[in-house]
Amino acid sequence: MLIGEVARRSGVSSRMLRHYDSLGLVRPTGRTFGGYREYSDEDIRRIFHVESLRSLGLSLREIGRALEDPAFEPSDLVRDLIKRTEERLNREQELLDRLRAVDGSAPTGWEGVLRIVELLHGLNSPHAARRQQAVLSPAEDAPVPTELLAGAVLAEADPNVAGALRWALARAGGDGVASLASGARSEDVDVRRRAILAIAGMPGAEATAALAEALGDADPAVRARAALALGARGEDTAVPELVRMVVEGTTDVEAAEVLGALARDDGTAGRIMSALTGELATAEPAARIRLTQALVEMPPALALDVLRDLAEDDDRTVALLASALAGTLG
Known part of the structure; x- marks a missing residue:
């Protein structure tokens, strides 16, 4: 032929x-x-x-x-081809993400495009200082897509850079909570922690709903951050988790302060006192000390009688502490 x-x-x-x-x-x-x-x-x-x-x-x-x-033997060559193909696909995905980020910023000119590209380069730097500088650089010439900032928040391990990213995300406006929602349900606990920490700093009903959902998280740190943020918003759904934080010693001082703020509402105050006294009856000695200390954050009219009763407690440490606290309130 x-x-x-x-x-x-x-x-x-x-x-x-x-x-x-x-x-x-x-x-x-x-x-x-x-x-x-x-x-x-x-x-x-x-x-x-x-x-x-x-x-x-x-x-x-x-x-x-x-x-x-x-x-x-083709096996080694095939494995090498797989590796090269995966690397190429990763590069293509990075390019696609970059193009989507530029498109999402809706730039009005090439200056805006260049700003987003510069930000992307900065966020991909291996140096934390460079990443932080990229986030904090002025961006008046081009709005930064919330999806881009949210993705960076979820991936950032350095606390200083993460703080700058959360600030930038709140400043960018837009639907930041929705962009973080996938992270709040991630299988990676570190990603969930970053997501809830970012959502905690965002206003609105959508953020409150996401925080309430996080109260059921398997990770204590996620639950604690969500409870503190919800309590600061006046949401009494956080009360059981805040009381548990006092019992377990997980940022218990901060949790007690938030419980005290929630107790300014008469109806919520009764629930909190009931939860605290209920735990006092069965808790371990160290936890009973923390619960006694938390009582001082409650309205004096409710806490004083409980503290006076605890001043007669069989545990001498609890009794001395309760007596001293009752003196400050009385």
């Missing part, structure tokens, strides 16, 4: 077939009397083998080695 017919049937151009011939990859078995290349059925099968291997991403040199070496 002559080269033109082979090209037509195989879909491989005549130019490429000549290139294969020059490399010794697929050499036609014969020649016509006129000197034209003539391919046998075996030659054509080899062409299809070459094309199949090219479709996997092998170079022509790798294909030649694979076809000529009887001892060639």
Whole structure:
């Protein structure tokens, strides 16, 4: 079969077939009397083998080695191809994310585009100081997409950079809570902690709802941050978790202060006192000390009688502490 017919049937151009011939990859078995290349059925099968291997991403040199070496083992080469392909896909994904970030900023000119690209470069820096500088640089010329900032917040481990990112996210406005919502449900506990910490600093009903959902998180640190933020917003749904924080000693002083603020509401105060005194009856000695200390944050009219009763407690440490606190309130 002559080269033109082979090209037509195989879909491989005549130019490429000549290139294969020059490399010794697929050499036609014969020649016509006129000197034209003539391919046998075996030659054509080899062409299809070459094309199949090219479709996997092998170079022509790798294909030649694979076809000529009887001892060639494809497993290492295939694993290498997988690695190279994954790296290429990652680069393509990074480019796609970058383009979406630029598009999401709705730039009005190239200055805005360049600002977003500069920010992306800065956020990808291995140096925390450079990342922080990129976040804090003025951005009046182009709004920064909340999706971009939220993604950076969820990925940032450095506390200083993370703080700058949370500030920038709050400043950017937009639907920041929705952008963080996926992080609040992540399987990675560190990502959930970052998400809730960021949501805690954002106003609005959507943020409050996300924090309330986080009260059911398996991680104590996530629950604690959500409870403190909810309590600061006046949400009494945080009371059980705040009391548990006092019992367990998880930022118990801060939790007691938030409980005290919630207790300014008469209805909530009764619930809090009931929860605290209920825990006092069964808690371990160290926890009873923390619960006694928390009582001083409650309205004096409610806390004073409980403290006076505790001044007679069998645990001398609790009794002395309660007596001293009752003196400050009385």
